[in-house]
Structures are given as structure tokens and as C-alpha cells.
Amino acid sequence: MRIALLEDEHEQAQHIQSILSEKGHHCDSFPTGQSFLGAVLHRSYDLIILDWQIPDMTGIEVLENIRAQLNWPVPAVFLTQRDSETDIVRALDAGADDYIAKPARAAELVARINALARRSNPEIEKEVLVYGPFEINTNQRIILLHGEPLTLTDKDFDLTLFLFQNQGRLLTREMLLERVWGLTRDINTRTVDTHMSRLRRRLGLNPENGFRIKTIYQRGYRLEAIKPGDANEIRNDDTANA
Incomplete structure (x- = not known):
């Protein structure tokens, strides 16, 4: 799969890219909401992963922009340190398909991404x-x-x-x-x-x-x-x- 990752911490982004690459996925990483939006709205990705706290806007705002502008429901996963019930509900209400708390375990991250990909295209x-x-x-x-x-x-x-x-x-x-x-x-x-x-x-x-x-x-x-x-x-x- 082609995956877009929104993550402003360089080492964290490299770690996630390495996990996904080992499983055969292609992952592009973006450190800001604007750069992420520009890529997702103008390129083709099978799935997106978002952090919540980023420098220029929140992950929620990024996802709301994508849901409003993109004409197909790209699967979206939040990967963030915020793990309260209120945060999870807010992300899901904004259009997220799954929510994973940091630090993500490699096997769980890959399994959830693969499961979401299957659910998003059952045909x-x-x-x-x-x-x-x-x-x-x-x-x-x-x-x-x-x-x-x-x-x-x-x-x-x-x-x-x-x-x-x-x-x-x-x-x-x-x-x-x-x-x-x-x-x-x-x-x-x-x-x-x-x-x-x-x-x-x-x-x-x-x-x-x-x-x-x-x-x-x-x-x-x-x-x-x-x-x-x-x-x-x-x-x-x-x-x-x-």
C-alpha cells in the first residue's frame, strides 16, 4: 500500500516508515499539516496515518479538511499520545477509522493497517x-x-x-x-x-x-x-x- 504519514518528530517518522517498509508498504512522511494536505489531496494514497499534535494545525483539522475535499473515503488512522476516551471519540467523529496510542507496537500497527485496508475494500x-x-x-x-x-x-x-x-x-x-x-x-x-x-x-x-x-x-x-x-x-x- 501507499501510505501518507503525518508526524513532525523525525526519529518517530523514520521508525514508523521502517516498520511499514519491512512489510512491503511505501510510506511518505510529512512534518506539517499543510504539506500533508497538499500531498494527500493531489496524489494517490491507500491509507493515511495522522498524529494529533503538529506545529501548524491539529490532526483533527487535517482530517476534517481531507474528508471535506477528497472525493473518496481514504482510510485514516490516528497514531498519537493522546489516549483519553474524549480524544478517541472526537477523532472518530471527525472521520478517523481507527485510533492507536503511542508508542505503537510494530506488529499491532501493521495488523491494524492491514485489517483496515481489507475492510475499506471488501470487493x-x-x-x-x-x-x-x-x-x-x-x-x-x-x-x-x-x-x-x-x-x-x-x-x-x-x-x-x-x-x-x-x-x-x-x-x-x-x-x-x-x-x-x-x-x-x-x-x-x-x-x-x-x-x-x-x-x-x-x-x-x-x-x-x-x-x-x-x-x-x-x-x-x-x-x-x-x-x-x-x-x-x-x-x-x-x-x-x-
Whole structure:
């Protein structure tokens, strides 16, 4: 998973990053609320971890900003020394999914993060996923549109599955290269653009089928559910930008 960590104590941040890295997670650390917000609102993270006491604002304020501005419910965990019942309730009311008191034990931290990731996307383990007229069989690696099988390459299938499982979420080109292609080094992101342009045509992503791939300028893509009645307002202008 890609994880964003809000922690202003450098040694503590390095310790948490080391724990998560050993378990195969990628963790970016930010020392201030503003730098954390800038990253989470403009990049793609699977989960966020927040401290409560930070220099420029509280972790609660950071989370409230994220919940108000981000268009998908990124799982959020508080990791803080504040452990009173009042604090825990306040964090949960602000939109936190879990609350861990410092000092966090490595095994517990990893277990809770993994459990939260499973709960936040229960469809990952399903064999057949249905999204409107689209039916995705993850075992047979087949996608049906209105009951008819689509002709797709293996990479087309992987990309389609990832898009639907992250519907409504901004997915950067770098994240798609990492999660779909398995590439972590810097390469030409035109690979993603080419596949997206082709996928729009092959999947029939249009208002009549209830979905479109939206190009987010200089950032990435987002699969959006749309209503057939919005066809007059929605045009596939993404193709020109892909």
C-alpha cells in the first residue's frame, strides 16, 4: 500500500516508515499539516496515518479538511499520545477509522493497517464484481458488458479491474504504473495514457453505460459513475487530453 504519514518528530517518522517498509508498504512522511494536505489531496494514497499534535494545525483539522475535499473515503488512522476516551471519540467523529496510542507496537500497527485496508475494500476478495452493466469475473479474468464478453488484453483487464475497484478516486499515472504494471522506477508515463485512450473505446465508457474515465489535468485519471440523463452535458473530451 501507499501510505501518507503525518508526524513532525523525525526519529518517530523514520521508525514508523521502517516498520511499514519491512512489510512491503511505501510510506511518505510529512512534518506539517499543510504539506500533508497538499500531498494527500493531489496524489494517490491507500491509507493515511495522522498524529494529533503538529506545529501548524491539529490532526483533527487535517482530517476534517481531507474528508471535506477528497472525493473518496481514504482510510485514516490516528497514531498519537493522546489516549483519553474524549480524544478517541472526537477523532472518530471527525472521520478517523481507527485510533492507536503511542508508542505503537510494530506488529499491532501493521495488523491494524492491514485489517483496515481489507475492510475499506471488501470487493477485493470477491470472484464476481458487478458495476452497472459491467460484470468482472476475477477468477476467469473475463469482463462482460450487458452480458457480452469484451475482447481485452491481460493488461487491459488488470487496468479495468483496478479502475473499478477505485471508482471515484484520483489515480496518478505513477500509481497506475506501480500498481498495474509493477514499475516503480521513472519511465515515460505515456504508456498509461495510451492504454487509457484504448480502454475508453474497448469498454464503451460513455453516459449510456454509466461510466467514464475522467482525465485530471497533469495529475492522472478518475473513473466516474454518470447518469444516462447527463449525456448532453458530458462529452468524451478526455480522449483529446490522453
